[in-house]
Amino acid sequence: MATSNRKMRAFKKWMNWKGVEWSDALELVATESSVFVRAVGDLHEGDLVAKIPKESCLTIKTCGARQIIEEAELDGYLGLAVALMYERSLGPVSPWFGYLQLLPHSEPIPLLWSLSEINSLLAGTELHKIIKEDKVLIHEDWKECIQPLLDNASLGLNPEGFGIEEYFAARSLISSRSFQIDDYHGFGMVPLADLFNHKTGAEDVHFTSISSDSESDSDADDNNSNTEYQNNSDHEPISKNPHSEGDSLSGSDLDSSSMSGNDPTALEMIMVKNVKAGVEVFNTYGYIGNAALLHRYGFTEPDNPYDILNLDLELVLQWSSSRFSYRHSRRRLSLWRELGYSGCVSQDSEYFEISYYGEPQIELIILLYILLLSEEAYSEVNLAVSTMGDVENSWQLFLSKQGVPLENGSELSKNSLLTESVCLALLSLADARESLYGSNSLRNDIKELDRCSQLSEPKQYHSLVLRISERKILQKLRTYASAGATTKKGTKRKGKRSRMKTQDATRSVLYT
Incomplete structure (x- = not known):
């Protein structure tokens, strides 16, 4: 538990440095096996409880390997996986270390299960054939796109950070934690937003992205994001926010900071229902059946009404x-x-x-x-x-x-x-x-x-x-x-x- 608390303190310090703001009515709880968000004060529908600068999100555009990724013409999950592996390979030197050190090495989705486990546990289900095909396809991705980067000595990549196991681990994190951000950034890893657990049909907090079509740079939008954001309006290109060195804002400060949704440089988290103090605050990944939940996130929900x-x-x-x-x-x-x-x-x-x-x-x-x-x-x-x-x-x-x-x-x-x-x-x-x-x-x-x-x-x-x-x-x-x-x-x-x-x-x- 001491290790979990130490990692959480480092993460909060990192968020302050990156200008991430969150309500003091939210408590980020770290256990040895998971992290979740709990209300320590009553939250009300319409409360703005967090504001996350897009520059704090780990994307192809913001990572240190952007040039490598773009010159190799990688995009989508593949490009984001390289971005994630690159920053993880840097260790404490990475600008995202304070965030990445809080994440697990991988998520327990079936993609990472052994073939014997897939054959014995998933036989007959929707996922049996799909997961085996996924493993083959993703292994081919690594061999055709990642291994050539390692063979290029001029790039100076750390082989230990880009092996096949690291690639599968990165893909599992992206599958379960990435979000669509906007047309320019595509989708990426969104600190704080990915700590809220899912409950089907019981969304407490909603994530909103500000559309920024003018930043597109002709990048293709990836439609396979794990959580869809609602685009409110069009805005000017992103400019980097100055880093905030202050403490997290109070709920009332956040509530008045940007409710108009006019900041194209940030993502917002807004309460969509009242939540009492002491209760966990849930996001929803969509109206998803158990096969999709297990495939993408590694868990299921008994009596899920969206099963098919x-x-x-x-x-x-x-x-x-x-x-x-x-x-x-x-x-x-x-x-x-x-x-x-x-x-x-x-x-x-x-x-x-x-x-x-x-x-x-x-x-x-x-x-x-x-x-x-x-x-x-x-x-x-x-x-x-x-x-x-x-x-x-x-x-x-x-x-x-x-x-x-x-x-x-x-x-x-x-x-x-x-x-x-x-x-x-x-x-x-x-x-x-x-x-x-x-x-x-x-x-x-x-x-x-x-x-x-x-x-x-x-x-x-x-x-x-x-x-x-x-x-x-x-x-x-x-x-x-x-x-x-x-x-x-x-x-x-x-x-x-x-x-x-x-x-x-x-x-x-x-x-x-």
């Missing part, structure tokens, strides 16, 4: 080919695409989302409906689409002949296509997806989670939370399909199904 499950298109085609011929499946898939439909796509993989409530993406239901059409019906719609030239009207005309009702005259609803055969197909797909988890049942997973310690076995704990959350969605998918099949048989469905639009596609958070 993905069904790969390849799994659907495997199911179809087990019932019909390969030619049948490919012809029906081609028609589905010709009608303008597609699934979600990421990293050369196409898939369909199943919501937290077990409702499948409508594109999946349409594909199943087409796959299950009789040969006569398929030939009719295929001919109409080929000859009429108006794909949308041809499809709508065909559906009307089949007795399929359209909402608002033209829009398909999920329920209108839930034929008994489509519902049975969804049940089969749920079973096929379930089989990927192995022989352990959901009940066994839940019992294992009850026995598992989050503190002493974090990898196993969070992997189990992810598995269980995904398998519960499969249960809900079965309920959804069974209810639809029952309805089509003439049994009245009871109650009204609540619906939620998913706001985070797991595969949209992949490394680039």
